[in-house]
Amino acid sequence: MTADTAKNFGPAFKTNWWARAGWLAGFLYAAYAANYLDVSWARFLQGLGNGAAFLAEMVPPNFSRWELLAANLIETVEIAIIASAFGILFSLPVGLLAARNLMPSWITWPFRAFIALCRSFHPVIFAILFVKAVGFGPLAGILTLIFASIGFIGKLFTEAIEEISLKPLEALRAAGAPFMSVIIYAVLPQVLNRFIGFSSYQLDANLRNSTMVGIVGAGGIGGTLFAAFQRFDYDFLAAILISIIALVMLSEFISTRIKRVFQ
Amino acid sequence: MSQAASYKWERFTFSERLARFAVFLGFAIALSLSMRSVQIIPEFLYDAPTQVADLFKRMWPMDFAYYPEGIHHAMMETLHIATLGTLLAIVMAIPIGVLGANNIVHFPLLNWFSKLILVSSRSVNSLVWALLFVAVFGPGPLAGTVCIGFRSIGFVGKLFAEALEEVDPGPIEALTASGAPWFSIFLKGYWPQAAPAFWGVFLFRWDINVRESAVIGLVGAGGIGMVLDTALNLFFWNRVSVILLSIFVVVILAELLVTAIRKRII
Structure with missing residues (x-):
């Protein structure tokens, strides 16, 4: 059988x-x-x-220089917050100008190229160039992460705008609404929630990256981390790594909370 | 009727509006505090246009003759580091992802342990991973490959675990009812449903890893980053520009390749 x-x-x-x-x-x-x-x-x-x-x-991690550690962590958070604020601010117009269903192609292609340029280089490469341009310190880190934010939010925001329903736009245009009113009343209500989602994700990503830009001299805890490596100061290094992981976990926790508020 | 007219429609409840306002207020306060205390030297900012102009002047003309002798081999090394590292990540991420899926493994402690590994892998930046593995394995592509592998576990494992948690329980029930052993249930019940998501994640991560493996060489982990580091330290800016251009081209090609494959298979 x-x-x-x-x-x-x-x-x-x-x-x-x-x-x-x-x-x-x-x-x-x-x-x-x-x-x-x-x-x-x-x-x-x-x-x-x-x-x-x-x-x-x-082992054991050496927290005896906690004042230096705390000052560095605060600088890292500051870089992330300032860079996110400006990055979000700039990526809103860039995203709108790069959307192919709103703008003619002679406007969209330079902005699309700009977004692609921001995205293709790792933040560290931008950090190196900005350290050369504005010297060592947090300013270089902030500029780096602003560009990284424009690359990430700009791309996803553009894609979100290209997926919207065009019917409200048509209705507003038929009623003779000026361009800005079309954007504010027909485009933004459809994509603003997703924009806030991308922004809160980018805030998180900026915090992770701001722990690293210091390796090339662009401010934050990365510089101390790199110095600890080069001096074979491994117990202090362990303390730095633990505080970075704790900071990132904390920010992940906060950003899940924020996402819940905006759902 | 008059009651309906006086009814006021609101999109959000009072507490929702309060929570939103609190988030914006909190961010505004954090921003103003940061702006006041961050140490920025304004003179450096005024000087920036001159410095950038100087940078571009030094980068031009590009030293294309350097590509065949110094860059090509390192670029191939970078691509191999990215690919091999992604494969390594898959080998490690599959068991960890399975442990993290709470519909397969019913022990909360194991789920939690897997989540801990995934979160630590993601919170440590790739350059920091690279530093760690350069300290362990010495400078070179081995450190870079292991770095890319460990860095990617978090991403691949998290998305794989989520794909496993979303599978339709029907086929699994059918397999369990017919007495299939655990491995067959996984291979014929879970895997076919999670596989498209898994390969999508693999391709996406490979694309990210090409970018990351281009820079981990800055701390000595092999690939094009080491060539870039040397050129930067020696102020060969006309070589730096060629290196940056070739990274740009490779990254764009990788993205186009991934988009083309994704369209085919998904």
């Missing part, structure tokens, strides 16, 4: 040869890339030994 069923219907699940070939190709690629990068098991094991020594030096 069972043999009969098997003959009539074949196996319950067909072998997917394409999927198997895909997995095989993945493995072959991993082997090739590991060879290209000179990544080997022996080096990995050797690193694990170093890692154990490294972790041992990090």
Whole structure:
């Protein structure tokens, strides 16, 4: 009976040869890339030994320089808040001007190119260029994160605007409403909630990134972190890392609360 | 009738409006406090246009002859770091994502443990991960690959766990009722439903990792970032501009590739 069923219907699940070939190709690629990068098991094991020594030096975390730590954390938060405020402020018009269903193409393409430029470079690269332009300190970090915010919010906001229903716009235009009224009464009500969502996400992202821009001298806790690395001051390093993770978790908690308010 | 006319329609309740107002007020206060205490030297800002003009003057003309001898190999290294790191992240993120899905693993403690790993992976910036792994493995692409892998676990694992939590329980019930072992239930019940989301996340993360692996070299973790760091330290700005241009081109190509593949498979 069972043999009969098997003959009539074949196996319950067909072998997917394409999927198997895909997995095989993945493995072959991993082997090739590991060879290209000179990544080997022996080096990995050797690193694990170093890692154990490294972790041992990090325990217990050294919070004795907490005043420096607190001052740096405050500067980090300040950079994130100022950069978010200006980034959100600028990305609103940039997003509107880059939306292809509102503007003619000769306006949208330079703004789309600007957004693409802001997005394609990692914040650290902007940070390096801004440190050169405005010198060491939090200003370079703020400018960096403003550009990063425009890139992220601008892109998503533009996409949100391009998805809106055009009927309210048509109604307002038919009634002879001026351009700004069309934007305020037909476009913004449809996308403002999503804009606030993107903005609160970006505030979070800016806080994460502001802990890092200091590595290239653009202010915040990153500079102290990098210095602790270079001086092999690993127990202070552990304290810095713990406070960064705590700060990010706190901000994640706050931003979930804020999202709930705006739902 | 007259009652209906006097009825006042409101979009939000009083407490909702109060909460919104409190959020805006809180942000405004935080912003003004930050603006007052942050240490900005205004002279540096006035000087910025001159400095930027100087920067562009030094970047021009671009030293394209440097691409074949110094940049190409490092760029390939960057792409391999991004791809291999993403694969490593998948290998680690699948079990952690499964542990985090509360409809598969019914122990809240394990769910919580998985969430903790995912959050720590995401809260530490990729450059900080890179610093850590350079300290562990020494400078080079191994540190970069492991850094990209650990940094991506949080993102891939979180979205994979969410995709697993959203699966339709029907096929799983059918498999359980027919007495399938746990692994078959996962492979034939959960995986086919979560797979499209999973591959989407994989592609999206690879795109992000191409950007990130281009900079982790600044702290010694291999790839184009190390070449950039050298050029910056030696003030070879006409090489810096070529490096930045090639990063820009590769990032745009990666994004186009990902968009094309996503359109095909999803």
